[in-house]
Amino acid sequence: MNELSNSVAHGDITTILHPYTDARVHEQKGPxxxxxxxxxxxxxxxxxxxxxxxxxxxxxxxGFSQDRLVKAAAKQMEKLPYYHTFASKSHEPSVRLAEKLVEMTPENLTRVFYTSSGSEANDTVIKLVWYYNNALGRPQKKKFLARNKAYHGITIASGSLTGLPGNHKDFDLPAIPVVHLTTPHFYRFGAEGETEADFCARLLKEAEDTILAEGPETIAAFIGEPVMGAGGVMVPPEGYWPGIEALCKKYDILLVSDEVINGFGRTGARWGCEKMGFTPDILVTSKQLTSSYMPLAALVFSEAIYDVVADHTHKLGGFGHGYTATGHPVACAVGLENLAIIEEQxxxxxxxxxxxxxxxxxxxxxxxxxxxxxxxxxxxxxxxxxxxxxxxxxxxxxxxxxxxxxxxxxxxxxxxxxxxxxxxxxxxxxxxxxxxxxxxxxxxxxxxxxxxxxxxxxxxx
CATH class of the missing domain: 3.90.1150.10 (Aspartate Aminotransferase, domain 1)
Incomplete structure (x- = not known):
């Protein structure tokens, strides 16, 4: 290493606690x-x-070092480096990006809420769904269905939706009402002598049995990655997602598609939900939204959800949720340029x-x-x-x-x-x-x- 490298590495070892890293091993090996x-x-x-x-x-x-994204960020930094979206304030990049997201997502998704990460976005999904059910006078309808090996984030709430033991152990998670179902991965979880179709039918029965056992009146939403990512890249069996969608409709359960990894073509289709043949009530996107050049995420959700929420904000006098960087103008400007590159190329x-x-x-x-x-x-x-x-x-x-x-x-x-x-x-x-x-x-x-x-x-x- 050169002198600068040694300095950076030494500083890293003494000052940073790294995510997903054994700190003591890191001290020995360095970054x-x-x-x-x-x-x-x-x-x-x-x-x-x-x-x-x-x-x-x-x-x-x-890709890395895309000059158009650098220029988009610099241009917006010069014009309006920061402003919030609280209390009826807005700015052009957030409006234009929201319109673009509505244009690009399934037709039933018409409203947008911004956060800075997928974890924050799924945390917001939980709060939005709870708020929605309270507005409808359904205070018991608060539980989430997720899957073992799912990854939905790392906050207290979104980390509870995540179904990976390493993200729960000694963090006292799950901390919200969530039931984790079988991972839809036939190779590892199919039973001996079971066909893939049999496996799919068993998983759908498990989901319905769980809904009935918990009480449909208590289940608020089913959340899933169309193709599971951090749990091991698992593609569900054919018919799984249409079957889950049918159950959600049958029992009045919202369906959330976590597209933080799947979105913008990653699965070979525009959205993972389109690849897997289902239509969500809420879609969550981040990561490839800005190519991670800037922290940004978004929920895109249905008009039906919006109408209930909007009426409730009027009743209460406001929507008591948001972040300092919600709809950050530089992040939104980079997102717009990133999506333009994805489409043009x-x-x-x-x-x-x-x-x-x-x-x-x-x-x-x-x-x-x-x-x-x-x-x-x-x-x-x-x-x-x-x-x-x-x-x-x-x-x-x-x-x-x-x-x-x-x-x-x-x-x-x-x-x-x-x-x-x-x-x-x-x-x-x-x-x-x-x-x-x-x-x-x-x-x-x-x-x-x-x-x-x-x-x-x-x-x-």
């Missing part, structure tokens, strides 16, 4: 200090270049085309003795590593082999995420055929190295 980004690549302070196959955190749609179409190439390339890795399943859709995929291919036996403990693969990735010049022992990729929407082929090639190299490491360290016979 990889990322210095700059170039398209689908990032470069650390030693000059090492990495293919960023996770688009940062599932989010940098237009047909990045959603590119995601569909390159997604087919990515899925086909990774699928070939299923012949590897360490690979249990390759799964995904569009430009989001995961390769699950297993101890025994025939029985689907996972490694014990889960995560050690995946963690080794994660480290090998850095050595080989590619950044992905290991979700337990599943290796996930989610590259920027600007990827080319050459980029996709390189991701597939490097994944093969890393899986070979992970197999050798697993044998050396007693994880394989």
């Amino acid at each position: 990889i200090v990322i210095d700059r980004g170039e398209g689908v690549h990032v470069v650390d302070q030693t000059g090492k270049k990495y293919l960023e196959a996770m688009a940062g955190l599932w989010s940098v749609a237009v 047909d990045l959603m179409g590119n995601a569909a085309r390159m997604g087919e190439r990515l899925q086909a390339g990774l699928k070939k890795l299923e012949s590897h003795p360490l690979v249990g399943e390759v799964r995904g859709t569009g430009l989001i995929a995961a390769v699950e590593l297993v101890a025994d291919k025939a029985t689907k036996k996972p490694f014990d403990p889960v995560g050690k082999v995946g963690g080794a693969a994660f480290a090998f990735g850095h050595e080989e010049g590619i950044i992905f995420r290991n979700l337990g022992d599943s290796i996930a990729v989610c590259p920027p929407l600007i990827v080319t055929e050459a980029d996709v082929d390189e991701i597939v090639r490097l994944m093969g190299v890393i899986i070979d190295r992970a197999e050798a490491w697993a044998k050396e360290n007693g994880f394989l016979g």
